[in-house]
Amino acid sequence: MTDIVVLGSTNMDLVAYVEKAPQRGETVTGREFRTVPGGKGANQAIAAARAGATVSMIGAVGNDAFGSRLRATLEHSGVNTDHLRTTEGPSGTAHIVVDAEGGNSIVVVPGANATVDRVLPRDEGCIASADSLLLQLETPLSAVLAGARTARAHGVRTILTPAPAQPLPPELLAATDLLVPNEHEAAALTGLTDPREAAAALLERVPEVVVTLGAAGSLYAARGAEPLTVPAPRVTAVDSTGAGDTFVGALAVALGEARPVREALSWAATAAALSVQRAGASASMPYRPEIEAGYAS
Structure with a gap:
């Protein structure tokens, strides 16, 4: 069983479902409201645990009711929370806001995540013993960089999701093994709107890149190899929130199990396709038997 550590955010998602997202200054009536545990870090941890990995979460929650629920949700999915601090x-x-086509717009308020600004000494051993470390950008860059450096020092694969998109310091990219942006984040990082061109430019900074393309699948690029495009299953999306995190969590599991790249990407796409057919982020993430059944069909 592959061992994964996630250093990242935990959020409570406050989700309003509408027919059409409001424009600036506009008020619309929603059809439903839900509170769903999320955050890119917690989402990736839950996705990886449900996909079959042993997972530990490094991060922070507040001492409020949301914090208690977030911790309980992670633990219910099998994620170890010994390194999840309460502040x-x-x-x-x-x-x-989720529209009738499953698209979303999101405002994140960091809260306790803003305190995750470094790797604590007790976290280092957790990272050192893992097969992969998953990172995102909803916690301060100082912690993301410290985590990547710790992983690199111990020969642990580092998988970085550069979201929310922002300029990345060269030293962070130098400590990243696999970068997984979506096509918009790839464009923001490179100034290139064509995913293949963006991936080629990113390979000057990291050894491997997977650009996720939504319903079109994903594009894999590695130094010295031809780019590989892998389609995604065709499904009707209900809510795309968390689909990218589901993909990354499942991909980390598949790569940790030494599956060939094409198979790993297809397996991860199957997990993401299952997630978009359900409402919510962490609540929508499939378990391993569902992924295996969907991949085999």
């Missing part, structure tokens, strides 16, 4: 003040929140 004074509110937990992180994400305010999400």
Whole structure:
């Protein structure tokens, strides 16, 4: 069984479902509201655990009701929370509007996630013993960089999701093994709108890149190899929130199990396709038997 550590955010997602997202200054009536545990870090941890990995979460929640629920949700999915700190003040929140086509817009308020600004000494051993470390950008860059450096020092594969998109310091990219942006994040990082061109440019900074393309699948690029495009299953999306995190969590599991790249990407795409057919982020993430059944069909 592959061993994965996630250093990242935990948020409570406050989700409003509408026919059409409001424009600036506009008020619309929603059809439903839900509170769903999320955050890119917690989402990836839950996705990886449900896909069959042993997972530990490094991060922070507040000492509020949201924090208690976030911790319980991670533990219910089999994620080890020994390295999930509880801080004074509110937990992180994400305010999400989901339209009738399953598209979303999101405002993240960091809360306790802002305190995750470094790797604590007790976290280093957790990272050192893992097969892979998953990182995102909803916690301060100082912690993301420290985590990547710790992983590199111990020969642990580092998988970075550069979201929310922002300029990345060269030293972080130098400590990253696999970069997994979506096509918009790839464009923001390179200034190139064509995913193949963006991936080629990113290979000057990291050895491997997977650009996720939504319903079109994913593009894999590695130094010295021809780019590989892998389609995604065709499904009707209900809510795409968390689909990218589901993909990354499942991909980390598949790569940790030494599956060939094409198979790993297809397996991860199957997990993401299952997730978009359900409402919510962490609540929508499939378990391993569902992924295996979907992949085999």
